[in-house]
Amino acid sequence: MKHEALDQFVPFPGISEFVYSARDFAAVRELVYESSANVLPPNKSTLVYSRLAPLVRNSGLGTFSAYIERLKTDNAERHKAVCALTTNHTAFFREDHHFDHFLSEVRPQMIRKLGAGQPVRLWSAGSSSGEEVFSLCMTLLGPDKVEARRLLAQDLAVLATDLADHVLVKAKRATYDADALAPVPPALRSQWVREDGQGGGTVVDPIRELVRFKALNLMGKWPMKKAFDVIFCRNVMIYFDQPTKDNLVARFADQLVPGGHLYIGHSERVSGPAAAQLELVGKTIYRKIR
Ligand SMILES: C[S@@+](CC[C@H](N)C(=O)[O-])C[C@H]1O[C@@H](n2cnc3c(N)ncnc32)[C@H](O)[C@@H]1O
Known part of the structure; x- marks a missing residue:
């Protein structure tokens, strides 16, 4: 460098x-x-x-x-x-078009896969303090508890990783103040947040237990054995130089199932040789070509 x-x-x-x-x-x-x-x-x-x-x-x-x-x-x-020295800025439902896309295009496929007994894996890479992955889980499980319980009983696993220990501590606590929780849609909030009576609250157990928070430096080895259906890696690559971005995109492409989706930040783009494996299907949303 x-x-x-x-x-x-x-x-x-x-x-x-x-x-x-x-x-x-x-x-x-x-x-x-x-x-x-x-x-x-x-x-x-x-x-x-x-x-x-x-x-x-x-x-x-x-x-x-x-x-x-x-x-x-x-x-x-x-x-x-x-x-x-890491920058950890994040928010619930940040860049909300990603969650709209996930809800309309990806969630139905996941429900079908889970219903057919197949595994579904999601990864928030560079998760910071958990707002991103909790937004994703709330969107996947939805506002209907019965349907959510059915999904939770299937082969569903969610991983959230970050380099910085202090944000992982906050993520595992899953407690947020009123300003942080403000973007959560009311129907999801009433189902998935235990209110503290002062405007803040804690994400409830079925979701907290679903997400595995782990310390992981994206530059090191990745211990994950299974491929992912969805990877969110948003507002992380902006801090990297071009060769690092290209290399990371290639590793993400390898780690996706065919047809799996990669969501990146609004000022980022997919680059390098692996870009040919990923087709743009929405604003900063890529699908791995089968
Ligand atoms: C700006 S936050 C983005 C949080 C979330 N993805 C979002 O878009 O709201 C970037 C996160 O990437 C993490 N990060 C930076 N370099 C990393 C690396 N080499 N490996 C893993 N995480 C890293 C930082 O610790 C930080 O929490």
């Missing part, structure tokens, strides 16, 4: 370059890229300072450069620093 020049390095206001310098920022960029493929552009230099300063302080090492030296040999601390 060739990083952009650091001419645009913005020092943190009031912080001397003996504490945090362009060299420190460049070293952090290198480490983050090696560990997670995330590319930190030069305009993220102040964000790097504000996210890592508490970790530098806790380490007792005093300066960024001493802390960065530690990151080179201390894997656990490096993982903590990389997690702290």
Whole structure:
């Protein structure tokens, strides 16, 4: 990876370059890229300072450069620093046209497959704190409890993975405030959210138990044995460079069943040699060609 020049390095206001310098920022960029493929552009230099300063302080090492030296040999601390630098913004029913498409085009096929005793597998890759995968499960199970119970009794499995431990903790808790839950359609919310009386609530057990949340760096090995009917990987590839995106798309294509769907973020596109295996069937929605 060739990083952009650091001419645009913005020092943190009031912080001397003996504490945090362009060299420190460049070293952090290198480490983050090696560990997670995330590319930190030069305009993220102040964000790097504000996210890592508490970790530098806790380490007792005093300066960024001493802390960065530690990151080179201390894997656990490096993982903590990389997690702290991820962008985890997400929302229930974000980019809602994906859920409309899933409801009208994909859900009926899944119901048929499950009814025929075949397995159905879904994966939210880069799930952040769970809003995406819970939106997907609510859409799949629907507002009718009887039908939902029938689907839950079949061979249905849902995986949600992320690199960052702190978002997985939140996802497993499945408790959200009023603002976060506001986009959930009322018919689904009344079925799948236990209200806390203050506008917030917790996603209820049948869905929480259905989703397996796991820590997974998309750059590493994927332990999943079965192929997926649907993969959501939205607003994750924007942080990667082109070769990484191409490679990831190829791995997703391999991991889909024929006819399976890949949903990506609104500013992303499928690229690289594997694009030939995927046909565009909606806005940022791809189907694996049989
Ligand atoms: C902006 S969030 C997107 C969340 C959700 N998919 C959505 O669109 O609302 C991106 C997520 O990707 C995760 N991520 C970044 N690099 C990753 C990697 N190499 N492996 C796994 N997850 C990664 C981040 O931790 C973050 O939670």
